[in-house]
Amino acid sequence: MTEEALPRVAARGTVSAVWGFALVAAVLIAVFSNEHYDGAWLGLALGASVVLSLVIQIATQEKRGFVSRLASSVSGALIILAIATGVIYLIH
Structure with a gap:
């Protein structure tokens, strides 16, 4: 059985959900x-994106293609x- x-x-869908989260967080x-706190918030958004990625990929319970x-x-x-970092620092 394969x-x-x-x-x-x-x-x-699992990948685009994380991309959507990052885009919404950046906006x-x-x-x-x-x-003064843009950099800290952007770093936090990246960390949250990594955690969200892990949670979503583990929730799929599919090991093929996980990495x-x-x-x-x-x-x-x-x-x-x-890209958001560059744009934010240009407008501020």
Whole structure:
């Protein structure tokens, strides 16, 4: 009996959920944060994205592709927050 891997749509959904969280966090930080604490909040958002990625990937209970899904979600969140950092520091 062979085990099926996580369906592609579900795998994309787990990754895009973390990317969406990072994007929403970046927008909220840009709008509501004091300019002196932007860096700290962005670092916290990245840490929360990593934890959220781990929770979502462990909740799927699928070990095939775990590392690639985790790497994709964390890398995407890092890129989103890096771009947000540049934009926030340009507007402040």
